[in-house]
Amino acid sequence: MAASLGLCHETSYAYSYPASNTSSSLCFPPLMADHIVDGGCSFGEFLELGHSVYSLPLPPPPSQPVVVAGGNNDQYGVSSSSAAAATTSRIGFRTRSEVEVLDDGFKWRKYGKKAVKSSPNPRNYYRCSAAGCGVKKRVERDGDDPRYVVTTYDGVHNHATPGCVGGGGHLPYPTSAAPPWSVPAAAASPPPAHAQAWGAPLHAAAAAHSSESSF
DNA sequence: CGAATTTGACCCGCGC
DNA sequence: GCGCGGGTCAAATTCG
Numbered sequence: 001m002a003a004s005l006g007l008c009h010e011t012s013y014a015y016s017y018p019a020s021n022t023s024s025s026l027c028f029p030p031l032m033a034d035h036i037v038d039g040g041c042s043f044g045e046f047l048e049l050g051h052s053v054y055s056l057p058l059p060p061p062p063s064q065p066v067v068v069a070g071g072n073n074d075q076y077g078v079s080s081s082s083a084a085a086a087t088t089s090r091i092g093f094r095t096r097s098e099v100e101v102l103d104d105g106f107k108w109r110k111y112g113k114k115a116v117k118s119s120p121n122p123r124n125y126y127r128c129s130a131a132g133c134g135v136k137k138r139v140e141r142d143g144d145d146p147r148y149v150v151t152t153y154d155g156v157h158n159h160a161t162p163g164c165v166g167g168g169g170h171l172p173y174p175t176s177a178a179p180p181w182s183v184p185a186a187a188a189s190p191p192p193a194h195a196q197a198w199g200a201p202l203h204a205a206a207a208a209h210s211s212e213s214s215f
Numbered sequence: 216c217g218a219a220t221t222t223g224a225c226c227c228g229c230g231c
Numbered sequence: 232g233c234g235c236g237g238g239t240c241a242a243a244t245t246c247g
Contacts, residue, residue, distance in 0.1 A: 110220060112239060125238070129219090138238090 092152040094142060106130070106157065108137065119143040130159050 112125035121141035128135040135155035142148035 109218090111241095113221075114237065114239095117236065123237085127239095136238095 090152060090154050092150065094148045094150045096147050097149050106135075116140070121146065128155075128157060130157070133158055 107129045108126035109129040110124060111127050113122050114125070115122045119140055120143050123138055123140040126137045126139065128137075133155075135153065135157050137154065138150075138152045140150050142150050
């Protein structure tokens with residue numbers, strides 16, 4: 001199983017997506033479906049789900065449905081946002097990693113670093129370097145447990161990652177097996193059987209990840 | 216030489 | 232209205 005890979009199987013995810021956006025080809029870090037267990041999913045806070053911790057930083061939309069993948073509300077909390085958020089979705093997840101910059105297939109350019117009060121660790125700001133793509137992400141070490149890195153994505157990529165498109169092979173899963181959050185509106189289907197494989201290559205990041213076998 | 220990173224300053228929004 | 236905190240910008244520096 002994923003744990004044997006010695007990778008970031010302790011990953012927490014939180015994501016909210018505009019239900020209207022179904023055309024985006026998103027490739028976010030691997031989700032260890034096999035590690036996602038039960039947990040009363042609630043918005044606005046991290047959820048410890050077995051080895052994984054989920055957080056849903058955005059408040060639940062008042063009327064939009066929460067699209068859940070895997071047929072299990074406790075597995076994937078993909079919340080749809082209101083119209084106002086149709087262009088600004090936010091996804092947050094916590095990953096146990098020694099490196100802060102996880103290789104998710106996209107090319108990020110750092111544009112800022114800031115010490116925030118909510119955390120003793122500085123927060124780094126990255127922007128997708130792809131032309132026309134305004135997706136941003138914030139990366140910071142978890143104040144409670146520095147072993148974890150909290151990453152928050154802001155926005156939706158309007159392009160495929162080099163690893164997502166055929167031939168790239170950068171990401172740990174094939175495009176056809178895009179993770180549920182890549183197709184929010186239709187995410188009510190179970191994750192692909194090979195979802196576990198998503199946990200494989202976070203490449204450099206993965207290489208630097210601490211071995212989970214000790215935990 | 217070009218691209219990416221670093222770092223301080225500035226701007227904006229929110230709470231008091 | 233003021234102060235604080237968070238986020239972004241832009242110039243300088245560093246690295247490939």
